[in-house]
Amino acid sequence: MNIIEHEPLARHTSWRIGGAARYYVEVTDAAHVQAALGWAAERELPVFVMGNGTNLLVRDGGFDGLVIRFVGREWSITPAPDGVTATLHLAAGAPMAGTARRVSAQGWGGLVWAEGLPGSLGGAVYGNAGCYGGDIAGVLTQAWLLVEDRVAVWANEQLDFRYRSSVLKRWPVPPSRPLVLAADLRLHHADAELLRAELAEIAAARKSKTPWGSSCGSVFKNPPPVIGADGTATAYSAGQLIERGGIKGTRIGGAEISQVHGNYIVNVDHATAADVLALIGLAQRTIRAEFGIDLELEVQVVGE
Numbered sequence: 001m002n003i004i005e006h007e008p009l010a011r012h013t014s015w016r017i018g019g020a021a022r023y024y025v026e027v028t029d030a031a032h033v034q035a036a037l038g039w040a041a042e043r044e045l046p047v048f049v050m051g052n053g054t055n056l057l058v059r060d061g062g063f064d065g066l067v068i069r070f071v072g073r074e075w076s077i078t079p080a081p082d083g084v085t086a087t088l089h090l091a092a093g094a095p096m097a098g099t100a101r102r103v104s105a106q107g108w109g110g111l112v113w114a115e116g117l118p119g120s121l122g123g124a125v126y127g128n129a130g131c132y133g134g135d136i137a138g139v140l141t142q143a144w145l146l147v148e149d150r151v152a153v154w155a156n157e158q159l160d161f162r163y164r165s166s167v168l169k170r171w172p173v174p175p176s177r178p179l180v181l182a183a184d185l186r187l188h189h190a191d192a193e194l195l196r197a198e199l200a201e202i203a204a205a206r207k208s209k210t211p212w213g214s215s216c217g218s219v220f221k222n223p224p225p226v227i228g229a230d231g232t233a234t235a236y237s238a239g240q241l242i243e244r245g246g247i248k249g250t251r252i253g254g255a256e257i258s259q260v261h262g263n264y265i266v267n268v269d270h271a272t273a274a275d276v277l278a279l280i281g282l283a284q285r286t287i288r289a290e291f292g293i294d295l296e297l298e299v300q301v302v303g304e
Ligand SMILES: Cc1cc2nc3c(=O)[nH]c(=O)nc-3n(C[C@H](O)[C@H](O)[C@H](O)COP(=O)(O)OP(=O)(O)OC[C@H]3O[C@@H](n4cnc5c(N)ncnc54)[C@H](O)[C@@H]3O)c2cc1C
Pocket: 014, 048, 049, 050, 051, 052, 053, 054, 055, 056, 070, 092, 117, 118, 119, 120, 121, 122, 123, 124, 125, 126, 127, 128, 129, 130, 131, 164, 168, 178, 179, 180, 181, 210, 215, 216, 217, 218, 300
């Protein structure tokens, strides 16, 4: 195991923000993860597991323990005897968007929705990542997990996927949370040219909506619809509420609530986690005061 000391986590997060991990190791398979967990247990160190760091805010004080990052990217496609469907076996560290492009180029459909989705398979399973009409819950058949110290295979239903959530995200005792090692995703045969056109359409749509610069995507979850006195439901996205609250473009230190998309906070100039947390607090206070709605974080805050 190549354990690195004082590794800046800003290097491994899409926000390019965050203090250092006291210890940091990259792992590829179950044996590797078990060795890393054993190493941390011997030293009684807390552990944090990450994928591509696209949904994390690491505090400026870093993480005083072992950060384990999944980097295994193996993938293989096994066509079913019917010739129409196939199973994609994917390691936890595999990138979702790159994988969507690779399988599509081979004439397998089922993952086009993930074009441009940052992050790894492990992070996508943990938070049931989704966009453009699809999500992990809709394609995953089974997943290989490290549960306590054993590898187990769980069917889709056992992961109990919900909106941007799985049983892993809701796990009651975080240190014993199962870790995703790999998963099988369902594919179907499709015309590679049509898939290419769909990918291009989604890429263009994403580009038009995504603010330029380092971010973690959506900071807040979209709140549930508000039920009016007459019983009608009105749904506002977190971005719309922030826009109506008049705080788009607000800047604290090097971080800014995007002018383009209210639910993005962009690192415009060497932002710190403290800058981002101050903007998060401002947005939550403003939306509570103006609309009586509590904005819940989608991004996970880690560290000291
Ligand atoms: C520009 C931008 C656009 C985005 N657009 C979308 C979008 O359209 N839809 C969407 O859903 N998300 C979106 N995101 C958010 C993010 O890409 C997803 O949440 C992604 O699935 C996170 O994956 P990750 O590998 O980066 O996870 P990380 O950020 O590294 O980790 C997130 C959580 O997953 C856990 N985790 C990671 N790997 C494992 C594992 N192997 N086993 C167990 N737990 C694990 C971590 O402990 C952590 O709690 C966007 C982000 C950015 C930056």
